[in-house]
Amino acid sequence: MSGSEKRSNLTRRGLLKATGATVGAAALIGGGVLRALGPDEGAFAEEPEDQTKCRVGCCWTCVYCQYEAHVRDGKIVKLSPIEGGSPRGSRMCLRGRSRMRAVYNPNRILYPMKRAGERGEGNWERISWDEAISTIASKWKSYREEFGPRSIAYYWGSGNCAALGSGNFGGLLGRLANVLEMTMVDYCTDMALGYGMARVAGDGMFRNGASLIGNADKVVMWGCNFVDAWWQHWWPLADAMEKGSTRLIVVDPNYSTTASKANMWVSNRPGSDPALLLGIMNYIVENDLHNKEFLLNHSNASFLIRQDTKKILRASDLGILSKEKGDSSVENVSEILDSPIVWDEQSQTTVAYDAAVSPALSGERLVHGIPVKTAFDMLCDELGKYSLERTSELTEVSVDDIRKLAIEESEGEIWNIAGYASQAYDNGAEFGQALATLAILTGTVGRAGSCVGGSWYSFNTNPAFMAPTGTFVNTVPVLSMTDIMDSGQYAGEDYPIKSLFVAAANPMSSGGSSNEILEWWNKIDFIVVSDLQYSDSVKYADIVLPCAHALEVEDVLKGSYYPYVGITEKAVESPAEAKSDSDIARLISVEMGVGEYFEKTDEEYLRELVDESELGLERGITLDRLRVEKDICYDETDIKFYGGVFPTETGRANIYCETVVPRIDWGQELDPDFGHVPTFSLPNEAWPRGEVAKKYPFTLMSHRLRTRWHTGEFENEWMREIAPEPIVKINPSDAIARSIEDNSYVELFNERGHAVVRAIYADDIRPGVLIYPKGWQQCEFKEGGFSEMTSAHCNPFTVNTSFMDVAADIRPWGQGE
């Protein structure tokens, strides 16, 4: 842009005149308004005449901040905070501020393209939408006829998680996948935490609303770089710390920015978090610091567990029928079918759990000849293996620090917040289960000042929208794709997959072990990727569809880190031939002969999703209200598991999980005794005394890159001014031992692949650890890429990608700078 271009009809001379420091003078020149400061200033400016404003929001899965888009000459010129503050209480970050770059990216995908040459060559031929859709439809119809509807697979990520976006299996594309009974490829990402916690709580567990954090005496962050990854929530915690009401404790192998703000930082061996939690819990129990009242009233701690079957002792085991079966002569029997049984100290007999006056927390005995002990005993049997000394050996945390942590965890109001790092090891579910159990053991959940878990809210939209024909996708985990494409089988059946459709996702970069992904990817006949940018996944597509940016579509922000549902308005038209996810779904549906289920407008579907949802009906939340009010709170209480009630069979938490099921079941062999109580298993490869470590001694882990949302909007040039290239941070002692100089290029490598990046000396990195910012695309590396080295190892219970459970090595790269 030339410096002489006028933007507001102000000439340089005019500007000069106006900048004279004349108090009280007003100057109106041309189309702009420029006033020197006057004595009665105070009114906020309105939008200039040639500019409009609308309310938009980020549709990724960080915070869903809402803010204003300012449009001038048909272009988004500014994204700025809401005047008076956002009802959500968040201020958007540098990514939200600069988000229009993806709309105006000179490399943006604007037209449908088809591959001209081999996959991955990067040669494309522009085609019409007609040709794109008819190619897709004709191929899909023939695959469906020959191989069945499951032969078409659908992979989504978190690229656009508004109500009509395709992220998190939503929108019309998700609906289409259900109607066409496609295979849904589960992206196996960040699932271990919730899955592990669900063994205890019946569902994933989450922290309370950020505004309540000052009620905690302390916040303990586990593998969570809160101030970088969830920085919009930092200010309420900073306020609370400033006031002195709340202290911050951070458990993290590295000295993250969050650790730098903490009152206490504990560095542990990566992947040892479950062991640390078990050691803490053991100390708590051995020193009689556990919350017996909470355990007896809000958990299944007192339930008797049969030692022969490892199942809960129930009324039927004692020959007692429940009331529902009509045996009114039986006393003290619970309303629930086949009630769990406890030992009542007062009556010295077995009773239904909710009829006991003083249930025993502990005690082995024979009941009707069946050996039993309490769930609490079962837990303590496991905890007893984790003395302070053993825990210290496993975690590399000093006995003193473990004791300090244990005492902290047993006193006062506590928020135990989990990030996604600790769950990204093979033992990730054990971490979730252990953390949840700790909160139950100490009764630190269900109050303003006490909660445990990750961060998430969802305004659950009307589920009927997703399945108008009552048919559904069949789920396969992405971690099984190598086997499926090699064997042609899944869950013991023939399972041919002939086509893959990718939307709101970048599996080639964000998945585990990209070279392995490429192998199964290339066994699929026909691949379609919908995106705005030439991501690593687009590179290997057969047909590319140009999708709209979320700023070009009216939609509803349904997920969040606040209990709010909000509008995101359409700021500008989509350029060239880009189409919204909804329109892409409509076009395909017509050609596939199911167009009748996609005939309504976006507006009508949004009403179906929002107005007719359970919360929408309950609270009168409608699209019309959202268009006017912009952001609506649907949970003022904002306290999770309020009063210590859990979505389980009995409403109580399970410190003993009776039935452990895998996250996805394909008939895999499982240890029947595993998972009833929290345990600690070694990481798959990131362990110093393991076999893999002999060859690859470093744990290679990732952190969030402040300038990207995963790989999203990676061509944002403003962001590249801040972070111009991929790096790896290494402790100087490790670097020097390998003759690696600060700021020099290095090769990271393991048996799965490599990456050439710039090494940065960082004392904040734990020796033995290498850390990289995730989100860089292959085209941005000198060679290779981070995703080559991550792992596709699949824990049979968790079925989750263990992104941090990676062993690698590092050496100088020969070619200089």
Added chain:
Amino acid sequence: MSGSRYGFAIDTIRCVGCHTCSIACKIENNLPDDVIWNRVLTNGGASMDTASGTFPNLSKEYVTVACQHCENPACVKVCPVGATFKDPDTGAVRQDYDKCIGCRMCIAACPYTGVRSFNWDEPTHSIGFAVGDTDAPEHQKHTVEKCTMCWHRLARGEEPTCVEACLAKARHWGDLDDPNSEISKLIASREYKQLLPEEGTKPSVYYLV
């Protein structure tokens, strides 16, 4: 509001180095490519986002540095054409691009290296059009630029963009001459440090520690 002496108080305990203030400024003021007026410096190791010390005894702090809007500005003294001047109404040190001849004496004189940028060439904008506010000053070839304290926003009763933008609510701005302003109260009640006080330029930016 006449005759105010505006300054900044930036809370380094709260600042997490997110760079949102940098980018907000860049967009608001339609800064040319590769120009950042408000930089985020890491007070720790040699590289951005690294700590000082030896593991595990470490410390790290972020310090955001833009023009310090000094009370006794070295730049104003050396400018041969009076392009750099201290605005008596706001206390902001401002730059008149039309007067600026590009001699860069101000850059040499200013002890806060890096807060001033110089447009060697015609400013370019990779996005292809002007962003930010229409009344933010235009950029000119062969002139020196720096933080303007968003005087175009002050002129309409708004605070500087970087203050509004801060995620951590770590940035404060106000009248240092008004004892009842939030900033005056912060400086009176909190420990703070300033950058290069020994240079004698009397910066109007206070870093709360």
